[in-house]
Structure formats: structure tokens, C-alpha cells
């Protein structure tokens with residue numbers, strides 16, 4: 001290779017690195033646009049309805065609340081829509097996970113949320129589209145940086161075997177091999193402990209949490225069977241309601257007053273549901289009406305409660321489902337309205353609410369912010385792995401005996 005060519009390549013590399021650096025710099029410093037609620041569009045698909053973006057690691061002002069919707073799904077497991085999970089972060093550093101439906105955990109990882117920030121978990125009810133992601137998050141949290149117990153809050157049931165304690169006891173059995181294997185390998189910590197806080201689902205409202213200026217109340221829903229609860233989080237004069245699956249109720253109206261953002265579920269349009277699942281419209285109507293909220297009724301709830309922003313979530317999000325829902329909500333409600341997609345993020349302060357999309361990498365590493373304890377494993381691996389197994393492992397050549405297969 002001639003020297004001119006080497007110089008050319010070197011200059012090209014320097015320019016390339018410079019361009020890449022500028023791109024990364026721009027990526028990390030893009031200013032957050034402050035868009036008033038009145039400017040929020042109903043048309044939600046990117047780029048419509050999206051005022052700007054949030055990237056991983058964005059700091060949160062001390063007086064603000066940030067709510068990121070990491071799962072909006074209605075029970076189907078599909079690549080474009082994770083099952084329900086809503087993440088609430090407060091300017092005081094506290095954070096709360098509401099539901100962890102199937103595949104929503106990947107969206108937390110994309111936004112670099114460390115497991116140590118997912119320790120406070122509130123479950124609205126025990127359908128798997130709201131808690132299907134918990135076993136993995138529990139079992140792998142201490143591989144990341146959760147070294148303190150998982151605090152799980154959830155409803156009681158009409159009998160003990162229908163409450164959250166019973167469900168989590170079962171999850172401990174389900175994850176036992178996983179947990180033992182990690183306890184024999186990872187530094188000893190309290191990360192595999194779980195404290196379950198079972199909340200009386202009949203209370204209206206009950207207090208689920210009261211710490212550090214944060215009050216989280218719970219109130220009943222009317223879902224397929226009793227034992228579904230909603231949450232209302234209040235902090236610093238700000239408020240957000242996190243929904244369970246429910247028929248429209250007077251509890252929704254009572255507990256939704258004077259709140260900044262109310263999230264609420266809706267059922268899909270019965271005609272579209274019937275067409276796609278090959279059931280009759282009557283059966284589809286029955287499914288929606290027996291356990292979920294008709295969007296027209298949601299409009300009534302929003303008109304009675306008058307939130308600063310009403311957010312439709314937990315429904316089947318397809319191109320043909322949006323407008324029938326919005327049109328029905330609009331029969332009774334003409335206030336600020338958003339239709340949540342996965343990764344939609346809302347910043348709330350006393351002056352305004354901004355609505356953006358969160359964007360992170362598809363293949364993130366697990367973010368860690370808490371240092372790993374300098375302890376040995378809690379369990380002795382030799383109690384769980386025989387010498388016979390060790391003897392069958394092909395060693396590095398420097399560790400091998402004469403004639404042993406090695407690499």
C-alpha cells in the first residue's frame with residue numbers, strides 16, 4: 001500500500017470518527033421540547049402526535065414526575081405491543097413499576113432502567129398480561145444490580161388462593177432451580193428476597209404505600225372476578241391514576257377527581273374483535289362488556305373527572321382500532337386526550353404535561369448503577385454440582401492433565 005493511500009485512509013478515519021462523535025454528541029444533548037397539552041395531537045402514529053423523543057439517561061427535574069408506558073397490550077403477545085406496564089419516576093429519585101406484563105421488561109432495558117430502579121412493583125390484578133414478566137425480572141434482577149428485596153404490592157382475593165401472596169409463593173417454586181443456581185454463583189445479597197404486601201381489594205380507597213412524601217392509594221375495579229385494583233399515586237401536588245382492567249365504575253369517577261393524568265383501559269371494538277378472532281359479534285361484545293370498559297363509557301368517566309390529560313391504554317392497538325375508540329370516547333369528552341403506544345412518555349409538572357416517545361437501542365446491555373457487593377456466593381456450588389459433571393468439562397490446556405482433551 002502506498003504512503004499516499006495510507007494518509008488518505010487515515011484522514012478518512014479521522015473525519016469518520018469526528019462525524020460519529022458529533023452524531024453521538026447531538027444524540028445525547030438534544031433539547032427536550034416543552035409542548036403544552038393543548039398542542040398534543042390525537043393522531044398517534046409516528047411521526048403524528050409525537051412532539052419529540054426521550055433517550056436513555058435523561059435526567060428528571062426535581063419537581064417533576066415522569067411516566068413511561070412500557071406496555072400497552074391487551075393480552076395478545078406480539079412483537080409490536082408489550083403487555084401492560086407503566087413506570088413512574090419522581091424527581092426525588094423514587095421509582096415505581098405498575099404491572100409487568102409479558103415482554104414489557106425489554107422496553108425497560110432499552111431505556112437503561114436498572115433492576116435496582118424496579119424494586120417497587122405494584123400489580124393491578126393477577127392476569128398474566130399484567131404479571132407475566134415478573135418471574136424473569138425477579139430471577140435475573142440480582143444478575144443486574146438489584147441487591148435488595150423485591151417489594152411486591154398486589155390485591156387480595158375472595159379467598160387466600162386468589163390473592164397475590166399465593167401467586168408469589170407459586171412463583172418462588174417456579175423459579176427455585178434458577179434461584180439456587182444463581183445463589184451458588186453470584187455474590188450473596190438480599191436480591192432474591194421478596195416482601196409481599198397484600199392489599200385488601202375491597203377498600204375504597206386503601207393506602208398501599210406512604211413513604212418519602214409519596215402516597216399510593218388503591219381502589220377497586222370490576223373485572224372478570226373480584227380482586228382487581230387501580231392505583232392513584234400522589235406526590236409533590238402531582239397525581240397519576242394507574243388502571244386495572246375493569247368495567248366502568250363509580251369508583252373510577254370518585255378516585256379520578258383532581259388528578260393530572262388518568263390512564264384507563266378500553267376494550268376493542270366488538271366488530272373488529274369478532275372479525276379477527278372468528279367469533280360472533282355478540283360473543284365479542286360479551287367479552288368486552290363483561291370485564292372491560294366501553295370507550296363511550298370512558299368518555300363519560302373522563303368528562304366527570306376532568307383530568308389534565310386522559311390517556312387511553314391497554315387495548316388492541318392496530319391501525320383500524322384507533323379511530324373507532326377515539327370517536328366513541330369523544331361522544332362525552334372533549335378535553336385533552338392521548339392514545340398510549342409502547343414507549344410513550346409523559347413529563348408532568350405544575351405548568352404543563354409533555355408527551356414524547358422514548359427511544360433506546362434494540363440490543364442493550366443491562367444497566368447497573370448499584371455496585372456489586374464484595375461477598376462470595378451464599379451457597380456452595382459443590383452441593384449442587386457433582387464431581388462427575390466437573391470431570392466432563394473440557395479444560396484449558398494449561399489446566400489439563402497429560403493426554404486430556406483440552407483447548
Ligand SMILES: [Zn+2]
Nearest residue numbers: 074127129245
Ligand atoms: Zn389486561
Ligand SMILES: [Zn+2]
Nearest residue numbers: 125127223245
Ligand atoms: Zn385482566
